[in-house]
Amino acid sequence: MKLRANLIIGGALFALAILVGLLAPWLAHTDPVLDANLMNAEEPPSWTWWFGTDDQGRDIYSRVVYGARVSLTVGIVSQLINSVIGVALGLSAGYWGGWWDDFVNGLTNLMLAIPSLIFALAIMAVLGPGLTSLLIALGLTNWSFTCRIARASALSLRSQGYVQAATVLGYGDLRIMITQLLPNMLGPIVVIGTLGMGSAVLSEAALSFLGLGVRPPFPSWGSMLSDAREQITTAPWLSVFPGLAIFLTVLGLNLLGDGLRDILDPQSRSRRT
Amino acid sequence: MTGAPLIEVEDLRIDLDDGVRRVAAAEGISFRIDRGETFGLVGESGCGKSITALALIGLLRQPLSIGGGVIRFEGREIQHLSAARQRELRGNRIAMIFQEPMTALNPVSPVGRQIAEMFVLHKGKSWREANKLAVEALASVRVPAPERRVNDYPHQLSGGMRQRVMIAIALACGPDLLIADEPTTALDVTVQAEIIELMRNLCAERGTAILMISHDLGLVANVCRRVAVMYAGRIVEERGSADIFRAPSHPYTQGLVASLPRLGSRAALGRTRLKEIAGVVPAITNFPEGCRFNPRCTQATGICRTVAPQTDLLEAGGFVRCYHHA
Numbered sequence: 001m002k003l004r005a006n007l008i009i010g011g012a013l014f015a016l017a018i019l020v021g022l023l024a025p026w027l028a029h030t031d032p033v034l035d036a037n038l039m040n041a042e043e044p045p046s047w048t049w050w051f052g053t054d055d056q057g058r059d060i061y062s063r064v065v066y067g068a069r070v071s072l073t074v075g076i077v078s079q080l081i082n083s084v085i086g087v088a089l090g091l092s093a094g095y096w097g098g099w100w101d102d103f104v105n106g107l108t109n110l111m112l113a114i115p116s117l118i119f120a121l122a123i124m125a126v127l128g129p130g131l132t133s134l135l136i137a138l139g140l141t142n143w144s145f146t147c148r149i150a151r152a153s154a155l156s157l158r159s160q161g162y163v164q165a166a167t168v169l170g171y172g173d174l175r176i177m178i179t180q181l182l183p184n185m186l187g188p189i190v191v192i193g194t195l196g197m198g199s200a201v202l203s204e205a206a207l208s209f210l211g212l213g214v215r216p217p218f219p220s221w222g223s224m225l226s227d228a229r230e231q232i233t234t235a236p237w238l239s240v241f242p243g244l245a246i247f248l249t250v251l252g253l254n255l256l257g258d259g260l261r262d263i264l265d266p267q268s269r270s271r272r273t
Numbered sequence: 274m275t276g277a278p279l280i281e282v283e284d285l286r287i288d289l290d291d292g293v294r295r296v297a298a299a300e301g302i303s304f305r306i307d308r309g310e311t312f313g314l315v316g317e318s319g320c321g322k323s324i325t326a327l328a329l330i331g332l333l334r335q336p337l338s339i340g341g342g343v344i345r346f347e348g349r350e351i352q353h354l355s356a357a358r359q360r361e362l363r364g365n366r367i368a369m370i371f372q373e374p375m376t377a378l379n380p381v382s383p384v385g386r387q388i389a390e391m392f393v394l395h396k397g398k399s400w401r402e403a404n405k406l407a408v409e410a411l412a413s414v415r416v417p418a419p420e421r422r423v424n425d426y427p428h429q430l431s432g433g434m435r436q437r438v439m440i441a442i443a444l445a446c447g448p449d450l451l452i453a454d455e456p457t458t459a460l461d462v463t464v465q466a467e468i469i470e471l472m473r474n475l476c477a478e479r480g481t482a483i484l485m486i487s488h489d490l491g492l493v494a495n496v497c498r499r500v501a502v503m504y505a506g507r508i509v510e511e512r513g514s515a516d517i518f519r520a521p522s523h524p525y526t527q528g529l530v531a532s533l534p535r536l537g538s539r540a541a542l543g544r545t546r547l548k549e550i551a552g553v554v555p556a557i558t559n560f561p562e563g564c565r566f567n568p569r570c571t572q573a574t575g576i577c578r579t580v581a582p583q584t585d586l587l588e589a590g591g592f593v594r595c596y597h598h599a
């Protein structure tokens with residue numbers, strides 16, 4: 001099997017982001033919050049301060065490294081919530097049909113009609129800023145694509161011979177959904193999940209930029225951008241490096257999603273066999 | 274319960290409701306199968322064999338439903354059981370092998386796991402025990418190197434092997450009745466014979482009754498002690514297999530028997546064409562009045578076209594549904 005470039009580059013970027021997040025205490029040069037020193041305020045990038053320092057003299061490199069933790073936690077956890085909700089709703093709707101399907105369909109259309117970031121904003125407004133609120137707001141608002149795909153897959157899979165055979169053999173509905181349907185739709189669900197993670201990272205940045213994300217002074221890429229916007233002309237490094245981190249992570253996730261689609265897509269899979 | 278037959282169907286009617294009107298896709302279906310007996314259901318495509326089987330295991334779904342009659346399993350009526358109770362019967366006491374062996378296995382799950390799941394589901398075994406039992410089950414259907422084969426995925430197996438796995442799954446829980454709906458149509462002839470032989474032997478060893486469904490009267494009569502012939506939603510004749518070949522009673526059965534190639538006959542040697550029954554099977558929404566075979570029957574008279582014949586019991590056992598039967 002030929003490994004594709006997007007899979008390798010995307011996987012590498014995503015793995016790098018995860019490693020940085022995990023190893024942050026060892027990679028960072030200084031404490032991202034406490035090591036403020038006005039003596040070094042607004043230093044441009046140099047051998048001492050790789051990414052420069054901010055107006056309080058905090059090391060931007062260390063803050064970007066620690067910021068990976070927030071961005072990835074939000075990206076991964078909120079997308080997992082979305083995937084679970086989307087699969088549970090879509091799979092059961094497609095398999096059972098009837099009024100439940102109509103209900104789920106209506107709900108999905110409603111979710112698609114409201115831009116998810118606006119919806120997340122509304123939830124954040126109710127819950128207040130903070131990491132938990134971020135996870136909830138982003139985890140509840142971006143499951144509609146997963147739901148659609150799960151529903152469509154369930155609809156086409158339920159007439160497959162092995163699903164009918166399972167019914168004949170006395171499998172209950174739940175067992176059929178988990179053992180017969182879910183494993184056979186996992187490919188597209190993983191692809192959508194990967195792409196969704198990228199958009200969750202972006203949404204985190206956006207919400208944090210608006211001051212609704214993780215509370216300062218703990219760094220997140222979005223809040224760093226927000227802090228940097230007044231100095232964008234005087235100290236551009238304050239926005240360039242967190243921006244680059246967001247860009248590379250999202251790019252990596254999108255490439256990874258595309259690459260996974262190429263190998264997991266049931267159509268391209270059946271073409272190979 | 275020693276006296277009761279294993280399964281007994283009485284005057285079963287299956288309705289097809291397309292939202293506009295309700296027609297009987299099958300009616301007046303009655304038969305019984307004793308413990309360990311082999312019973313065949315034969316008829317042309319669309320005559321209602323598969324829906325009859327689905328009715329037995331409680332799996333008729335919209336637009337089909339049971340419109341009347343009784344199904345007894347070990348003397349207990351099962352047609353009104355709750356979904357959960359019917360599920361306990363399915364796969365456990367009544368198993369079924371499918372028309373499509375190629376697609377009846379889950380492509381992303383190793384075959385051993387699919388066998389083992391039956392023990393977990395119906396017998397409450399742990400996965401550890403179930404996996405061991407799966408190896409034994411695979412060995413019992415004569416799959417070579419079963420302890421390695423359990424890890425194979427369906428696409429790694431040939432059609433014949435897959436059908437063996439299906440038989441292992443169906444017989445895993447030691448069912449009392451095995452329904453085989455055209456179990457070998459998708460396989461080539463030599464494999465077909467092997468699979469049928471295997472199924473027959475395993476069921477005989479374990480005292481499992483077989484309900485075999487096929488359009489091939491020769492095949493069914495070979496496997497089964499008794500055969501019922503279906504035409505357009507009704508059973509038209511039910512006899513011992515030997516009798517039905519020697520002296521078919523119903524004009525339709527006579528046509529079927531005459532159309533079978535016999536070993537060494539001129540037809541089998543390709544010198545004459547097989548005798549076919551003229552005409553086509555009527556559509557389900559367009560069944561003729563009276564005897565449904567009358568438009569194709571050479572012996573039809575006035576009454577055949579107006580009033581449906583009742584069943585006539587035959588002296589040698591069995592029955593036939595025809596006014597002018599032999």
Ligand SMILES: Nc1ncnc2c1ncn2[C@@H]1O[C@H](COP(=O)(O)OP(=O)(O)OP(=O)(O)O)[C@@H](O)[C@H]1O
Binds near residue numbers: 318321322
């Ligand atoms: N789900 C369904 N919806 C509508 N009609 C159906 C459905 N299933 C079966 N039928 C109709 O019921 C009749 C009997 O079908 P059945 O599948 O029992 O035939 P069969 O004897 O098994 O034929 P075959 O030998 O082709 O399998 C047919 O006329 C068929 O068109």
Ligand code: SF4
Binds near residue numbers: 564572595
């Ligand atoms: S009842 Fe009449 S039409 Fe029907 S099979 Fe007998 S002779 Fe033919």
Ligand SMILES: [Mg+2]
Binds near residue numbers: 322323324372454
């Ligand atoms: Mg059929």
